[in-house]
Amino acid sequence: MHHLMLASTLIATATMASAQDRPVLTVYTYDSFVSGWGPGPQIEQAFEAECGCDLQFVGAGDGAALLSRLRLEGARTKADIVLGLDTNLMTAARDTGLFDPHGITAAFDMPVEWDDDTFLPFDWGYFAFVANADFDAPGDFRALGQSDTSIVIQDPRSSTPGLGLVMWVKSAYGDQAAEIWEGLSDNIVTVTPGWSEAYGLFLEGEADMVLSYTTSPAYHLIAEDDSGKKAVPMSEGHYMQVEVAAKLAGTDQAELADQFLEFMLTDAFQGVIPTTNWMYPAKTPADGLPDGFDTLITPETALLLDADKAAALRDQAIAEWQAALAR
Structure with missing residues (x-):
């Protein structure tokens, strides 16, 4: 018995030593990415099988909260990679001086051209209001503001969908954006810090619609065999989100960080995205998109401000939202 105990102790000690010998790559991302149903666990397993490293995802709230934490x-950050910023935050992130170029040349399967030397896309989608399939939803922001439809949205100061919504209104209505928010203010049941809280409230029946993505109904269809949710087409068009990752300049695992960014564009990563992050992959995997994605709406008009224009309008767009909700 003592020999068995000693052997077990030696094996456990050797395993711990082996784990400690592996280099650690720390990736800051948003909470839903690292959840049990998100892409994080599968990606961690697949990358660790290649890198011989310890990949550690660190949840930092919702997407916009990532930038605040960084x-x-x-320069003291422990992050080697940040994954989950988007085009609305790229210029502000670049201005921190915390990131290094990635040096990767790749072609992407997205509706927009991409040639940024620092931020590398890993998925994309369109923001949308999601409702029950039988709900008679208004089809534009003015009609929504004039209706008694209740909505749950996310805070643009902490959430990338929340920021996407204020940029959606701003890009569609320009100088009339404040007027649109005045109309929407009494439709808003609550404003949550992040996407998960808002979507949960919608599923609990607390509102008629929730700000999410055109791809969200695919989750219910594929994962739950439930066709009872829909994304509402808006006549103004739908604002795009391109989510990106980047390498921290201060990383002491530069080669490993580069390896992860390269891995991010492989089928092992991209193939996980549609049915875990419920977005479109930046590079379509060899097997294509899963059945069910063909049922999703395709916006007639795609709205997207370039990173610098989004940065210039961001504070004004948020201020118009705040002013309307404060009344």
Whole structure:
């Protein structure tokens, strides 16, 4: 018995030593990415099988909260990679001086051209309001504001969908955006810090619609065999989101970080995205998109401000939203 105990102790000690010998790659991302149903666990397993490293995802709230955390930590950050910023945050992120170029040349399967040397896309989608399939939803923002439809949205200061919504209104209505928000203010049941909380409230019946993505109904159809949800087409068009990752300049695992960014564009990563992150992959995997994605709406008009224009309008767009909700 003592020999068995000693052998077990030696094996456990050797396993711990082996784990400690592996280099650690730390990736800051948003909470839903690292959840049990998100892409994080599958990606961690697949990358660790290739890298011989310890990949550690660190959830940092919702997407916009990532940038706030990085600004707070500055050069002291423990992150090697940040994954989950988007085009609305890229210029502000670049201005921190915390990121290094990636050096990767790749072609992407997205509706927009991409040639940024620092931020690398891993998925994309369109923002949309999601409702029950039998709900008679208004088809534009003015009609929505004039209706008694209740909505749950996310805070643009902490959430990338929330920021996407204010940029959606701003890009569609320009100088009339404040007027649109005045109309929408009494439709808003609550504003949550992130996407998960908002979607949960919608599923609990707390609102008629929730700000999410055109791809969200695919989750219910594929994962739950439930065709009872729909994304509502808006006549103004739908604002795009392109989610990106980037390497921190201060990383002490530069080669491993580069390896992860390269891995991010392989089928092993991209093939996981549609049915875990419920977005379109930046590079369509060899097997294509899963059945069910062909049922999703395709916006007639795609709206997207380039990174610099989005940065220039961001504060104004958020201020118009705040002013309307404060009344």
